[in-house]
Amino acid sequence: MTFRLRTVSTTADGRRIVRDRDVANDVLTVGRAAENDIHLPDLAVEPSHARIALQPGGRVAVEATGTLGFALDGQKLRSAAIDPRTGGELRFGSTRVLVGAEDGAVLLTIEPLANDSEAEPDEDGMALAAVMPGKRRLAWILAGLILALFLALPIASNLLRAPDVKQSHVIGDGSWTPGPLSLAHHQLEGKCEACHVKPFQSVRNETCLSCHKTVHDHAPAARLAMARAEPGLGGKLLGGVAHLFGKEGPGACMDCHREHEGMTRIPPPAQQFCADCHGSLKDRLTDTKLGNAADFARLHPQFAPMIMADPGAGTLRRVSLDAHPRENSGLAFPHKLHLDPRGGVAKMAATLAGEKGYGTNGLACADCHRPTEDGVRFKPIVMERDCEACHSLVYDKLGPTFRKLRHGDLDQAIADVTVAGNTTEPLVTGRARPGVRRVLP
Amino acid sequence: MASTSGPAGQARGGVQRARQISADHEGFLRHRRFRWLKLASLLCLAAILAYALVDVQPRPNGGSWLGYTLGTIGAGLIVWLSLLGLRKRTMTRGAWSLKAWTSAHVYLGLSLIVVATLHTGFQLGWNVHTLAYVLMMLVIASGIWGVAVYAALPAALSANREELTREQMIEGVRAVDRQLHAAAQPLAQDEAALVRAALEESLFAGGLVARLSGTWRRCATARALERMALAGPGDEAADRVEKLLIRRKAQLDRLRRQMRLRALLEVWLFVHVPLTVALLAALTAHIVSVFYYW
Secondary structure (H helix, E strand, O other), X not given: OOEEEEEEEEOOOOXXXXXXXXXXXXXXXXXXXXXXXXXXXXXXXXXXXXXXXXXXXXXXXXXXXXXXXXXXXXXXXXXXXXXXXXXXXXXXOOEEEEEEEEOOEEEEEEEEOOOOOOOOOXXXXXXXXXXXXXXXXXXXXXXXXXXXXXXXXXXXXXXXXOOOOOOOOOOOHHHHOOOOOOOOOHHHOOOHHHHOOOOOOOOOHHHHHHHXXXXXXXXXXXXXXXXXXXXXXXXXXXXHHHHHOOOOOOOOHHHHOOOOOOOOOOOOOOOHHHXXXXXXXXHHOOOOOOOOOOEOXXXXXXXXXEEEEEOOOOEEEEXXXXXXXXXXXXXXXXXXXXXXXXXXXXXXXXXXXXXXOOOOOOOOHHHHOOEOOOOOOEOOOOHHHHHOOOOOOEEEEEOOEEEEOOOOOHHHHHHHHHHOOOOOOOOOOOOOOOOOOOOOO | OOOOOHHHHHOOOHHHHXXXXXXXXXXXXXXXXXXXXXXXXXXXXXXXXXXXXOOOOOOOOOOOHHHHHHHHHHHHHHHHHHOHHHHOOOOOOOOOOHHXXXXXXXXXXXXXXXXXXXXXXXXXXXXXXXXXXXXXXXXXXXXXXXXXXXXXHHHHHHHHHOOOOHHHHHHHHHHHHHHHHHHOOOOOHHHHHHHHHHHHOOOOOOOHHHHHHOOOXXXXXXXXXXXXXXXXOOOHHHHHHHHHHHHHHHHHHHHHHHHHHHHHHHHHHHHHHHHHHHXXXXXXXXXXXXXXXX
C-alpha cells in the first residue's frame, strides 16, 4: 500500500488547484520544517509535528511527535488509528487532512482551512466607533431610562394612587420637588398630592383653606377687589400669561406665600403685598378712613396711637404722633423710676432676685410686661401678677394667713376693711390712694 | 485669508459678495467677524442685567416670571441646538449656511451656561430639574472639548500620517507580516508561537481606555520582541525575525498613535450626542413635571 497526497489550494480569484502525488513510504512525517513529507508552512505547526504510518491490516496510525498534538474529527489527541475505508478528518494548525481510500492507496487530502482573520473589516477600524457602542443606542438607552424613571413612573403612580390623601402613596415624585418645604409644611414632605391635587391644575386656594380653616379674608372680597390697584402694562401681561396657564389670579394664597424655598419659616410677604392696595387706597376706596401707605418707613401716614383721654369716663382717642400726645391714664407710673439701675426699685429687685428671677441690675421690661401665648403681643398688666411681688396688697395677718386687698375694686376693698374686725394697727400708714397726690405738710 | 476686503467690500454688491462667500475660508469660529459671539454675548448680558435688576421675592427662583422667561429661552435654545444633528446632513451656502449654523450653535450653546444657570436661581438639589441642568452642562463641556480638539489635533493627525493613507499604513504592516511569516518558518515552536500570536493580533485591538491613554498593555508584538531579546542572540533566522518584529512594532506604533489621535478627536461626540438626547428627555420630564404639579 502507498499514500496518495492530494494537495488542494485556492487561488486569489477563488479557483481550486488540485495536485496528486503518490508516495511509496510506509511512514510520512508532518511538520513546518521543509524536510517533512507533508510540509505545512504554518506557525501553529511544530517543525516536527506528527507522523502517519501504515499498519498491517490497512489501518493508519497517527502519532504526535511534538508537544502540540492534533485533532481527529474535532477531538484533540496525541495518537490515533484510522481505518481509511471509514475515513476521518485530521487537523494540524490551520490545515485539514482528510483520510480516505482510493485505488488501493491511502488518500490524504490536504487543504488549508479558510482563514477569516485575513479579511479586513469593512468599517474603519481606526475610528473610535469601531470599539464603542453606537451613539444612537446609547442615546435611546439614556433617554428611555430618564423618561421611565422621572416621568412615566411618577405619572403612572400618581394616576393610580388611592383617592384618599391619607392612604395614597405616589412613587418617584420625590425627584420632582424643586426644593424642601418650609418648616410649617414640613410634615407634608413627600405628600405632593396633598397640595397638588389635580394634574396640570395650579394649587387652589380651597386646598390651602381645607387646613387653614380659621384664616379669614383681610376685608370683604368685594372691597378687596375694589381696593386692588390696576396693574401696569407689565403686570397686565404677566397676569394674562398666568391666567393662560390656569393660575387663580390676584389675591391667590400662592401669589404671596411661596413654597419650596427651603426648610425655613415661610418668608413674610413683601410690603409690596400691602402697598398694592394701600399705596393709593383712597383713589379707589373713597369711603375709607385709612390714609395711603406705600412704604412702612417712608410713605406711611403718621401713626396715631390710641390713648386714654379721660381716665374717669374711660374715653379713648387716637392722636397723631405729630401732635405730641400725652396720655392721662390716671396712673402715676414713672418707667424711669422703675428702670433706674441705682434706685430703690433696683435695690428691692436685687433682694428679690433669687425668688422672683429678677436681674441683679434692677428691673427689665420683661419683668412686668409678659408676652401673649402666641408671642405676637403683650398681655395687659395685672396687679397681682406683675406688681405684687413688690407692692404687697396684704393689710392684715390672721394666724398664719394674710388678708389681701381686692385690687381695682374699691367698694369691695372698703367693705372688707370695714366689716372685718380690725385686729391690729394698720400695716401701712401714711400712704395715699393711687392717683391722688399726697399733700405734704 | 481670501476675504480681507472688509465691510466696505462686502457692501459693494451682489456679484462681489457671491465671489467672496465662495472664496471664504474663515473657520466657523470666526464666521462673519464673530457675529454669533457678539449676539450670544448680548444675550448673556441681557440675562445678567435682568437677573441683577429684577427683585424676585423671596429669592431668585426658576418659578418666578423672570425664571420662566429665562427657562423658555433656554429650552428653545436647547431644542434648536440639538437640531444641528439634522441640519448638518444638508450642506448649504449663504446667510443660513451650515457654517453660520455651526457658528451659532457653538456660541449660543455657550450662552446657555449663563441663561440656564440664572434660570436655576442657584437652587440645585437631587431632582430631575438639576439632572437636566447637569446633563446640559456635561453636553456643553463635551462640546468645548470638541471645539478644542478640532482646532488642535488635525495637524498632529496629518503629521503622524506622513502622507500615507489609512490603507497604505495597514498594507505596510501586512507586508512586514508576510515576511515575518516566511522568516519564522525555521523557528522552534515556542518562538514560532510568539510570532504567530503577534501576526494573529488584530491591528485595531484595544478598547476606549487603551486608545485614549495610548497604552497597549497586551501587545503581542511587543511581548514577542521582549521574549526574543531575552533569549539572547540566536541563529540567523531568529535575528531576522527579531528585526522584522522591530519593524512591525514601529509600524504598529504609528498606526496606534493615529488611533489615539482619532479617539481623542472623536470621543467627545460619544458624550455630546447621547447626552443631548438624554438632556432632551430630562428637559421633557422637567417641564412636564412642573406643569403636572402646577
